[in-house]
Amino acid sequence: MTITVNVNGQKHQVDAEPDTPLLYVLRNDLELNAAKYGCGLGQCGACTVMIDGKAALSCVTPLLVAEGREITTVEGLGTIDNPGPIQRAFIEKQSAQCGYCIAGMMMSAAALLKQNPKPSDDDIRSALRTNLCRCGTHMRIMAAIRRASELMEEAALPAATNRSAG
The missing domain is CATH 3.10.20.30 (Beta-grasp domain)
Incomplete structure (x- = not known):
């Protein structure tokens, strides 16, 4: 079919x-x-x-x-040359150890941030309840999701007007 x-x-x-x-x-x-x-x-x-x-x-x-x-x-969140905010945050916070769970973690984070751009730690824990990580990088994963929220907020802000004194 x-x-x-x-x-x-x-x-x-x-x-x-x-x-x-x-x-x-x-x-x-x-x-x-x-x-x-x-x-x-x-x-x-x-x-x-x-x-x-x-x-x-x-x-x-x-x-x-x-x-x-x-x-x-x-693969739809960004590219190697131009990672999206979630990917950038996970890289910045060095959230992956073995890397096996990270794609799933990123997708759960993406879904969470789509619904709730400024989640609490409890919101993050709840969104990740179906994602297991045996390496113990949970604190870095949490930090990465908080950082992704910041990066997404920064990206949504209008560009600052550059006013030169003249």
Whole structure:
């Protein structure tokens, strides 16, 4: 069956069974490898992406559910040359140790910041409740999300007018 998915602003036609996990399509068909296969049960968050702006566990999301919806992966947040605010904050705060969970953490953070641009620490903890990190970088991840909020706020501010004395 051919199913059309919109990933990172691009439409793709995929020949797959409707119950194929979205994660398999992202990794195997579209070669977007940031989302990871962790548990396959929706319990670790390594596969987190956004669907219509909300965090979703792609290992348990059937492809048919994603059809016609906007899917965003870490690759859609920025590039190596021009990382987005969330990516920049995670790099700046050195939030990754092994890196396996980080893409999922970033996507949960992106969904949170889309809904709540200035989250409290409790809001951040709640948004990350489905994301596991065995390396123990939780404090750096929290700091990165707070920093991403600042970077996004700075980016939203109108450019300062440069008034020269004359």
